[in-house]
Amino acid sequence: MYDVVISGAGPSGSKCAEILAKNGFKVALIDKNIAWRKPCGGAVHSRIFKYYPQLRKMNFHQISGITMYSADYHQLKHKWNDTRDHSITVDRLEFDNFIRNIAIEAGAELFDKNLSYDFIIKNNRRIGIRTKTPSGSKEYLGRVIIIGDGMSSKLTNKLGLKKNIEELMFAKCAIMEGENNLDENFMYIFFKPFKGYGWLFPLSEKSFNIGVGIFGLDHLKYNLNQLYTEFLRDPHIKKFLPNHNYIKKWEGAYPLPGIGVNEKILYSDNIMIIGDAAGFVSPISGEGISPSVISGNIAAETAILAFEEEDISKNTFKKYRYHPTIKKIARNYKMQRSMINFLFENKGSNLSRMFELAERDNSYREEVVGTFLLNHTPSKDFLLKIK
């Protein structure tokens, strides 16, 4: 019997487990396979240091600038080393293991090779979860259950929350090695005439993550594999990657939640949903690592409060949904979602105009950077100017 059973030891589940274990609670952290490298661009916003100051001492690659291109190749280059902390780019296998170990050191018990597939129900209450393991089925009982097992969650499906195809984004990427012409301190984003973008994120002087993502229903019109292959062969990309023999270290594709936080599904009696499973991914940029960590952190604090107040009903867990930070993230994502059609109108012409304005005017430039990197809302003045 555990105080809390957490399904999924990715960024959201690991942060949640760490906070609960640190506060003396008995935590079971369950994962289907910790040797899985989550398909991801691996770009992590500097706000992660607030949640993981330990990352500063690690040797993760530092990024302090971005070059973005509109579909017609207007370029916007932005450096932030004087104004804010650096971001990092990571190999997810390494990163996830690092933060998972922090949770284990705090006292959480990890159960690997356990695939959660159903709840244990008694007297109409969900009192634990069932998993499949190589040695048969297992049961983990917990007073509180937290679902952080991402897009392949079977538990959210059991709650009737299966996402339909219109609610998804898709992305494919690879980690490659070889000599290149990238500035290793910069990330590169290439917006497309469809709703999506390609990226090049340096991981070191000689390795990088390359990928393509599609959102806003355009995945119903385009084939991701084909777009990915075209991106790798694109002459504009070839300028940065002139060699013919890059070593592919790893490649993967995966869905992302595409419509932002689903506020209606964040909690129930003794249950909370965190990270990708609950939609904590920016609908414009696909950034989800730090928002997932934030949701895991707030869910843990809410669970602690519930134990203190001896009320683990939805009455207490609604405080997770209505937490100011969760509300702010949800509101920003709603705004971003409403902007997608506008930005990509006429094969990305508004986006292109945005970059054109930013080339000329510093305040507009700040607005573009704020929109894509910091989840800010562009001002009315700027939007009118674009039109």
Ligand SMILES: Cc1cc2nc3c(=O)[nH]c(=O)nc-3n(C[C@H](O)[C@H](O)[C@H](O)COP(=O)(O)OP(=O)(O)OC[C@H]3O[C@@H](n4cnc5c(N)ncnc54)[C@H](O)[C@@H]3O)c2cc1C
């Ligand atoms: C191709 C791609 C590129 C991306 N690039 C970026 C990026 O550059 N920057 C960024 O910030 N975000 C990016 N994202 C989003 C980011 O990967 C996610 O938002 C983030 O990983 C969510 O963390 P999480 O803990 O909620 O879920 P996950 O990271 O998906 O972790 C879920 C965990 O649960 C486990 N699990 C899954 N199913 C089960 C089960 N049934 N039972 C038990 N365990 C289970 C998995 O093994 C995994 O460890 C990208 C996503 C994709 C698909």
